[in-house]
Amino acid sequence: MSAGIYIDNSPVFTGHISELLPVWLRSKDFSSIFVLSDNNTNRLCYSYLQKSLEEYAPVHAFVIEPGEHRKNLETCSLIWSEMKNAGLDRKSLIVNLGGGVIGDMGGFCAAAWKRGVEFIQIPTTLLAMTDAAIGGKTGIDFDGIKNTIGVIKQPAAVFIDPVFLKTLPDRELRSGMAEVLKHAAISGELSSGWVDALVQFESSGPDWIEILTRSVSVKTDIVREDPDEKGIRMLLNMGHTIGHAIESTFLNTSQPLTHGEAIAVGMICESHIAQSHNIAVPDMDLLSRYLLKIYDLPRITDGTTEKLWALMLQDKKNASGNVRITLPDAPRSMQILNISRSDLDDSIAYYNSLI
Ligand SMILES: NC(=O)c1ccc[n+]([C@@H]2O[C@H](COP(=O)([O-])OP(=O)(O)OC[C@H]3O[C@@H](n4cnc5c(N)ncnc54)[C@H](O)[C@@H]3O)[C@@H](O)[C@H]2O)c1
Ligand SMILES: [Zn+2]
Structure with missing residues (x-):
């Protein structure tokens, strides 16, 4: 065994x-x-x-x-x-x-x-x-x-x-890919062959055992180190502060997003905010390129940003009233940032420019 x-x-x-x-x-x-x-x-x-x-x-x-x-x-x-x-x-x-x-x-x-x-x-x-x-x-x-x-x-x-x-229906399969890419981003493996195989995959299918083994080991290593989410486990929330708000905002519209699609938007926006605070998320451009290849993502309208910010203010990951994001600045190394409404606006404008 x-x-x-x-x-x-x-x-x-x-x-x-x-x-x-x-x-x-x-x-x-x-x-x-x-x-x-x-x-x-x-x-x-x-x-x-x-x-x-x-x-x-x-x-x-x-x-x-x-x-x-x-x-x-x-x-x-x-x-x-x-x-x-x-x-x-x-x-x-x-x-x-x-x-x-x-x-x-x-x-x-x-x-x-x-x-x-x-x-x-x-x-x-x-x-x-x-x-x-x-x-x-x-x-x-x-x-x-x-x-x-x-x-x-x-x-x-x-x-x-x-x-x-x-x-598994194709859209559900793609939904899970965002978490796999998140794990690759956290562990500095975005430019590895197994990530490329995942993103390029066609009907023949990639080597799922390799992809799952790699992806799962990133999560298990982090959970083992910090089971109660007091430190490094927070890194698994990458993309999820903005992503959860996106997911909730689109939930009751005619075009709800899957969790993975919403997290994809979140990862692009949050990585951009990090960069504007002089934190370089490793291989950020490659991550955005992969996400835009996997998903057909929507534009975010001006009116939506207001709703997103209201939802983000309720996020259970916030501390002392601040809206927080967590991002990798090197493999398995984390930065926590308090962000402002204008950070969100700038990141949505950047995201829309890619769509
Ligand atoms: N516990 C955690 O750490 C954690 C982390 C991330 C997400 N979540 C939770 O996970 C949930 C989302 O999970 P999900 O995306 O797997 O959704 P899901 O469980 O709703 O499954 C999605 C759909 O796929 C169908 N399905 C499942 N397996 C199938 C298969 N092999 N073939 C065909 N159809 C299949 C299901 O019946 C369902 O309709 C959310 O509630 C979220 O909060 C928990
Ligand atoms: Zn998630």
Whole structure:
């Protein structure tokens, strides 16, 4: 069995789930298994692991509707009722099979059930493989605010298998690429061959195992060093201060953006702000070029900037009333900047000039 990369005692395995999962299960002693999936991942992904699970212990599968709007307390309540009906005890295992919505919510439900049962993450989107499933952040949206309720709890294991990407819609696949490029920017790997292969990829597909192994190791290294986000883990927020505001602003329009598209705009704008404060983000021009190649990004109108700033003032990453961005100034080295409304305006003008 491949050794996996560890965060505390939690391994992250990259490879064939059909081989890795049975071996890992045999080293454990679970009484039963509860599989949480959504309609899509149940239909398209479950067959890759169903036999391994059923040969190991009694399995209870629960399927919910897909979508961020389901990541809330009402759905948790349904999941906990189903766990009760299934008779789960503290030696049961929860298997979260899906994108970030399933992983975040299933992890949270597992962490709270009987004060915590073990769970594994089997991410099926590129975004979840490279980001959401790793690092132990679990949670749900509450009162219209994203990820307000949650806990940090490391999964018992994470299994990353690119086989699931075969059925992922193209726009979802591209959405995850922004996080992969973010990891490459943070670790100074933007000019590496594997990043070029990702950006150039056509239907034949790049070497996903290499891309995922590289990208995941950037996140695991950072989480291991700073699990509670007191320092270097903040670097993973690159592009997300402006990006989250962009994502929220476009959410209720006729053209909502994916998370990756919004973060792409955020990374271009924030890198430009850094530069105007004499902080050079390594390979910033290459990063912008790659992002503009992957995504068909919208122009940002003047009226939108006002809304963006109002949202950024609410950002939970702010400190002492300042709007903050975090950017790399060298591989795995971070600068934190307080930014002003005029920084935002200038960066949007710069971004629009590239579109
Ligand atoms: N915990 C963290 O550290 C962290 C980090 C980043 C994002 N997130 C969270 O992740 C969520 C977004 O995750 P996401 O982008 O994976 O979205 P998602 O879970 O909603 O999945 C996107 C869509 O793809 C479908 N799908 C998933 N896998 C598929 C497959 N293999 N084939 C076909 N369809 C498939 C899903 O059913 C869904 O419709 C957000 O809620 C965000 O807050 C969490
Ligand atoms: Zn993100």
